[in-house]
Amino acid sequence: MPISRRYFIKSSSALVASSLFQVGYLNAATALPNADDLAQDNEIKQRSEHTLVFASPYHTSDASFVPHLHIEFKRNIQALSQGKIYVDIQGQGAMGIGTDLMAAVSRGRVDAALISVANLSRALPLLDILNIPFWAGDNQALLNLISSPYWQQNVIENIAKQGKLAILYHYITGGRTLSTTKRTNTVIKVPTDLKNKVLRIPASKVLKHFYSMTDAHIVEVNWANVAAMARVGKFHVLDPGIVGLYAGPNNLRDEIATITQLNSVPDTWVNVVSQKWLNTLPRTLRLAVNDAAEKTFLSQLSNISHIESSCEQEFIKRGCTVFKPDQPTIALWQDQFGHHRHEWRDIKESLLGSSNEFSKLLDATKVPSKHNLG
Structure with a gap:
């Protein structure tokens, strides 16, 4: 409309x-x-x-x-x-x-x-394109993308049709993390840290593909059941953004020990x-x-940065470890799982029709939005 x-x-x-x-x-x-x-x-x-x-x-x-x-x-x-x-x-x-x-x-x-x-x-399913890692996980990149005419015409309008x-x-709401439960309490710093870990995933085929590329064992758990499953040790790692971790149902925040702010994917x-x-x-x-x-x-x-910061500070007060990878560490993750890899070609084509369409969306993340984040 x-x-x-x-x-x-x-x-x-x-x-x-x-x-x-x-x-x-x-x-x-x-x-x-x-x-x-x-x-x-x-x-x-x-x-x-x-x-x-x-x-x-x-x-x-x-x-x-x-x-x-x-x-x-x-x-x-x-x-x-x-x-x-x-x-x-x-x-x-x-x-x-x-x-x-x-x-x-x-x-x-x-x-x-x-x-x-x-x-x-x-x-x-078209929205699942956002869950390809390391292209729109940053708040500004996401704002640029969703404000762009190309996103509106080729995603939003196609959904409406x-x-x-x-x-x-x-x-x-910020980028996705790799966070561990109190029963696990191990900071995830590099991809090899996921070896032999059970990672909870949501109902996204693209996120499932992403985490299947790692050495983690993946298990799908409905969002409503995540806190209960964390308490009994059904998984070790989960990936919501820091806002989602804090606001999650059934006091999920009480089950979190470490948070790695990877910003791989927008938890939008x-x-x-x-x-x-x-x-x-x-x-x-x-x-x-x-x-x-x-x-x-x-x-x-104008408020999202403040909300993210408030959630982070609350986790720190609770004794949670918040790890912010440096650029070389982020580059290691990007190199192994980023949108440029050939493993993403079929998904780009199935969702968008061609890899070229994805390139146009990627370009849109780099064009400054007419709106500003506070």
Whole structure:
């Protein structure tokens, strides 16, 4: 859906003019709603014409450590639609986590969801291209890529043409790590450190291919079960970004001993919406949703570095070892597993049609975005 700047300007005025949408608990992501707030929110719901059920694995009150943007998304949708769309946030995994959440949005049980690219990759395989290592793991490289016309035209629009799901916006949450559990407690520094280790992988064929190139033994574990499996020693190593490690379900953070900030792959999420739900809206409201999505996306850019740093400091306080490889060490990983290797040719061709298309995406990571990270 093309973004209407005229509609954005017109609708943005509603954000300022209408106090109805400035509900107290919508103005502070970490504040708990009181009875008056809930009453006002219910009034908005009753006056609305459409409801968007938005599901997330995370709790709204965790906004200081998780860039989930629950409140920003809700506020922007309700304001820019002039109260015609009410957003019902179903957080803390109420509608599922990981592949279960993917199934919920794919089957229409929820209208939109925050979900990782890895867990969404079975429904939208094209996004799995992000999981080829060492080309978009850096936050700025990812921002450059997803802001580029080439990404929008050849990935986002191609996904929309399938007629099932649409990507409203990307979350930038940092690169993937190689982290060990407390039962293992061994810093992963070089590729040989993975020998004889059991490495948990998510539901991504590309990540499975990546880690199959190492000496690790790989095992797929649903995100909802990772903490429990870590406690009983079913695996030694896992790869979420530092935000994902801290925010993971069932107090996953309590099971982490070491974190190697490899930044091999972006541990990115997306806000994905059902096109069936979108098609129930008149064109003006579809444009409002699109404008609200862009506004929400931009709101994260100045805060992600702070959130990553906050998560890192919390892990350090807990006694966790955080290892940041130097450039020669990163180069060792890149040389053995990077996107340039012949082992990636078939995957590039299967997802994009040709290796040349991947080269164009790679070029896009090097063109500065019009947006800036804070």
